[in-house]
Amino acid sequence: MATETRETTGARTGEQFLAGLRGDERELWLEGEKVTDPAAHPKLEGAARSLARVFDLQHEEPDTFLMESPDTGQSVNVTHVLPKSREDLERRRAASKRIADETVGMMGRTPDYLNYTFANFAARADVWARYGNEDGARNVVEYQKHMRDNDLSLTHTLINPQVDRSVAEAEQAGGEVSLHKVEDTENGILVRGARMLATLAPFADELAVYPGSDLRLQDARYAICFAIPMSTPGLKFICRDSFSVQRDPWDHPLSSRFDEMDAVVIFDDVEVPRDRIFLDGDAKLHSEVITDTHWRAHIIHQAMTRAWAKLEFAFGIGHTIADLTGVNAFDHVQEKLGELWSMLELTRAGIVAAEAGSFQAEGSEDWVPDERSFVALRGLMPKWVPRSIELIQLIGGGGFMATPSKADWEGPLRADIEKYFQGRNAGAERKIRAFRLAWDFVGSSLGGRGELYERFYLSDSFRMTALAYLLADKDHPTELVERFLTD
Ligand SMILES: Cc1cc2nc3c(=O)[nH]c(=O)nc-3n(C[C@H](O)[C@H](O)[C@H](O)COP(=O)(O)OP(=O)(O)OC[C@H]3O[C@@H](n4cnc5c(N)ncnc54)[C@H](O)[C@@H]3O)c2cc1C
DSSP: OTTTOOOOOOSOOHHHHHHHHTTOOOEEEETTEEESOTTTOTTTHHHHHHHHHHHHHHHHOHHHHEEEOTTTOSEEEGGGOOOOSHHHHHHHHHHHHHHHHHTTTOOTTOTHHHHHHHHHHHHTHHHHTGGGOHHHHHHHHHHHHHHHHTTOOEEEOOOOOSSOTTSOGGGSGGGTSBOEEEEEOSSEEEEEEEEEEEETGGGOSEEEEOOOSOOOTTOGGGOEEEEEETTOTTEEEEEOOOOOOOSOTTTOTTTTTOOOOEEEEEEEEEEEEGGGEEEESOHHHHHHHHHTTTHHHHHHHHHHHHHHHHHHHHHHHHHHHHHHHTGGGSHHHHHHHHHHHHHHHHHHHHHHHHHHTOEEOTTSOOEEOOOHHHHHHHHHHHHHHHHHHHHHHHHHGGGGGOOOOHHHHTSTTHHHHHHHTOOSSSOHHHHHHHHHHHHHHHTSHHHHHHHHHHHHBTBOHHHHHHHHHHHSOOHHHHHHHHHHHHO
8 A cells, every 4th residue: 555655746736636536446426427537527527627726736836835745855735734833824724725715615625624634633643542542543644644745635434324313323224334344354454334425536536534423332343444545446436416517617607617526435345454544443532533633623724714715705706796786885785795794704813813822732742723713613604604695695686597608698699688788887798707606606506515515514503503502611701690690
C-alpha cells in the first residue's frame, strides 16, 4: 500500500488530479451505467473541471496555498497544517476561503474538508493511542502524511443506512446492513455492509471511514475506522441522479459546474490492509476520538468558512436581482437583504471570534479554535442557508420563470427578448442570466440538493441546536437569575 512508499508528488496540478481519476478500477455506478472515467463522463466532467481548478489554484497563488512538507520539503497544501498557533488557523482559513469563493460555497466537500480532519487526528495521535491502540494511532499519523504529501482527494462515509433509526445498528436488519467487521485476515480485516452517503465519490482518490455517531459498548464490530483507495476490490458506489446540466453554462451556471455528487457505499467483503486500520473494535475509543480530539472545532472552522462564502454569494444574488428589477427601493425588500447580509456577517464574526479565542489543547501542541461560536453556528446554519433561499425567492417573485434559454436569446425572437426582458438598469441578457443564476441557487435540482445538504451534512439542525444547549456554559447566566431568587 502506498503509505509505505515515500515517493510523493507534493501539491498536484488540476491535470495531475484528473489523471489520477482516470483508469483506476473503482466500481462507480451512475444511472445504471458503470463509469470508468469520471473526469470525462458528460454528467460528471463539469464538477471534475471545477475541482481541477481548485488544484490549479494552489500553483497560481502559492502564498495563499502552499507550505513546506515537514517530511519531504516539497510544497504541499496549507490546509494539511497541524496548527500550532492562531496564525496557522488564520492561514488555513484564508486558503479555504479562497477555495470556497472559487466554488461560491456550492461544493461542500472540496478536499480541504478532510485535510482538516486528518490533520486534527494526526495532531491528536495521543487520543487515538488510548487503550492499547498504538498501531492505529501510528497508522493515522502515517496516513495523514501520505495524503498530504501526495495531495489526495478524499471522500468519507460516516452514517449507516436508514433502515430503522429507532434501534441500534446491531438491531437493524439482523445487524447486517450497517458497516461492520466480519473477521481478521492474514493482512488486515474484512468488512461488510453499507454506508449511506459519500459526497465527492467520483472525484476522490480514497475513502475514509471514521466515527459519525455513538455506538453501544457491546457493538464493537461496528467500531471500525480506516481509509482505503476507491478502487479497493469489493467497494461499490451507487450515485444518485446527476444534477449536472451540461448545456451551456449561460443556461445553467451552477449545475454545469458544481455537482459534487453523492453516492451510497457498499462494502462487499472489503479487505482493509493492516496499515490502513485506525481503530478496530473499541466502541469506547470510537466515541472519544471525536469528542476528545477537538475535531468538532476544527471541522466547523472549515465548514463555516465555506458557509460564509455561500452566504456572501446568496447576498450577492439577492442584491443583484433586486437592483435589476428596482425592488430594492422598497423598505421590506431592504429588510430582507439586510437579513441576508446579517447572516453572512455573523458567520464571519463567529469565525474571527473562534480564532481570537483559540488556545493550545492541554497535553498537546494542537492549536484549537474556541468552539463556542461554532457550536452556535452549527445549529443555526442549517436554518440560515434555507432562509437565504427563501429570501431570494421572495425578492425575485416570478422573475425566475421569465428566463428564456441561450438558444432563445440567439434565436429569431431576440428583438422581442431585448425589449420585454430588460431590467431597470441593464439589458435583457444580463437580467436573464442573473435570474437563471439565482434559480440555479434556489430552485434547480442542484439548488434543492444544496439546501438539503446544508440541513443535514453535519447531522441535523435539531440535534445540533440541542447540543448547543447541552454544551452551553450555564454558570454566569444562572448567576444573573439567582440574584432575584435568593434575595
Ligand atoms: C447532500 C448530502 C450529502 C451528504 N454527504 C455525506 C458524506 O459525504 N459523508 C457522510 O458521512 N455523510 C453525508 N451525509 C449524511 C449526513 O451525515 C446525514 O444526512 C446526517 O447525519 C443526518 O442523518 P440522516 O440523513 O440519516 O437522517 P436521520 O438521522 O435519519 O434523520 C431524519 C429525521 O429523523 C430525526 N431523527 C433521526 N434520529 C433521531 C434521534 N435519534 N432522535 C431524534 N430525532 C431523530 C432527525 O432529526 C430528522 O428529522 C450527507 C447528507 C446529505 C443530505
